[in-house]
Amino acid sequence: MATGLDGPRGVSTYRGYVIYSVTDGSVYATNGKKTRKLGQVPGGFAPAIDTSARGVTYALTGGGGPEGDTPPGGATLYRLRPGKSPVVVADIAKYQAHDPDPYNQADSPTESNPFGVAALRDGTVLVSDAANNDLLRVWPNGHIKTVARLKPRTVKVPAGLGSSAPPAGTPFVAEAVATSVTVGSDGYWYVGELRGFPATPGTSEIWRIRPGSVGAVCDPTKPNKGNCKRYADGYTSIVDLAGGPHGTIAVVELAKASWLQFELSGKPQVGALILQFQGRHHKAGYRKELVRNKLILPGGAAFNRWGQLFVSAPVFGPGAVYRVKF
Template sequence: MGVRTRIAALAAVALAGSVLVAGQADAGDSHHASLKPVATGLNGPRGVSTYRDKVIYSVSDGSVYATDGRRTWKLGTVPGSGGLAPAVDTNRWGTTYALTGAGAQEGAPPAPGSLTLYRMRLGKAPVVVADIGAYQKKDPDPYDLENNPTDSNPFGVAALRDGTVLVSDAAGNDLLRVWPNGHIATVARLKPRTVKVPAGLGNQAPPPGTPIPSEAVATSVTVGSDGYWYVGELRGFPATPGTSQIWRIKPGSVGAVCDPVNPSKGNCKRYADGYTSIVGLAGGPHGTLAVVELAKASWLAFESGGSTVGGLFLQYPGRHHTAGYKRELVPGQLHLPGGATFNRWGRLFVAGPVFGPGAVYQVR
């Protein structure tokens, strides 16, 4: 299975019924719980952002909504991506960007409207900003491991204060910057990392402990309170737990390289390590980052019928921009979570499960 559809294909697994996706824990079940529902009864919620007192979120059919907790508005609908909701982010002026990814069928051509960044405002039809897939056809990944260097699966989005937009591509393994006129530049490329094959893969992989190269799979991007750009990795096959990194990229960079062999050189430096199957990042107050893990046991373990329990962490900064420690929030209460975001008052929101019935929650 190619990297383009590693994440999208999980939708096919879940929707086919071969994996039972558990719902979120009920926030009322225990006095220890700290999830407050903001929007419920959603099918596959994933993208989430905020604007003033509103929470904006996306669902699996490509629809994007905004709610203030009392009323809900539909901003519009963009093409679906194999059952996976688009990523969303909203800029300081209230413009929401929706990013569609790859389809769920390996080897199939991208569906019309996929691999595309859209601009959305209430009362107006979505507008195409840029065709990410077309750009990647002319910008091959020099570190590709699967003989498909022009593949694309845009997966994460972050709107910048200057009107441009960052897009992380989970197949191109890079970070792009998109201008309002559709111009695109490659900010940084994430190199593969040598990891050890985990146990339990059977004949899917070499024997446990064997070192093999694994692609970065750049799923997520956010802007920190320090203004730097942060990118999170899923980790390609064999999805070894504890090998997903977070990279810190100097704003305005072009052509930076995020290199796990030399992680402290250049305009892209490793900020944190030790995560598993990252699918979401959010920049919070005082240098914190919210980090979303799709499945704590890894995406491959879930795909193989294992646990759906995901993770939500606060990553705290350390001295001299070396990441400090992390703390897990609501352990055991999130299953296959997707996006996360902070509002301007520092309140944290998370969406999920990304497949099946779900909700958007405020984390208290």
């Protein structure tokens, strides 16, 4: 759909257009023949994006400055206006400064790195925060409520992390790192995890949250209790989710070996695009990997209203947005 892109990441759709973001914060819309710029937000890493049913595109910048501080224009939700400056909808970092993560394991409990975004039909927007480990709901006037908090999970340290890490097999409490959010065809809200250090493969979960929830808790020790229930398990380093037709969810894994192995090696890693099908009684069913072993560090995915699927890769360096046949 689009080639020669610098670090493409966010992907959304509206009618016959595919919308995507790149490293400098620019957001474009293309139908494969014509491309136009929708706006630009502070860059350095491509923003997460989503487009509402009314055609309004939102861009979400991350936090995570070099010293843990929020860079100028970071951790902010914007509404884009073609030909005009973007409008600030909400300062996510400002809200999180007074909404500490009660289950925090590393760094500041008020740290914010919003990473996933989903526009709802009523005009509100969902934001998943990868540092505060929660899901927020943002109103058009900037009002914010905490929908759910994701508790950490005890995992086993994998092999190959070097002498500075605990020995392989050591139990370790790892944060959820809520990177992604989407709305399923059933109307429920789904959140995906990256999994914090030691980034043990196969320990990233997908949570199913009742719409309209406030203050829900996603607890891996009690995964079937309350308004947030575990939907799927066994994934690795999830960075995006996309709700599709008939209960399907596209799951984007940054690196099959885990994000930490990518950081340690410094080399491009093979990621994955997986279709998660819904089984009986709103449980996850079987899954199918698409374009197996052909995606390097994929960043985002989206379905259009005809059920076509699009994916961006890689999130660092020259990349493209593709339509995936399945």
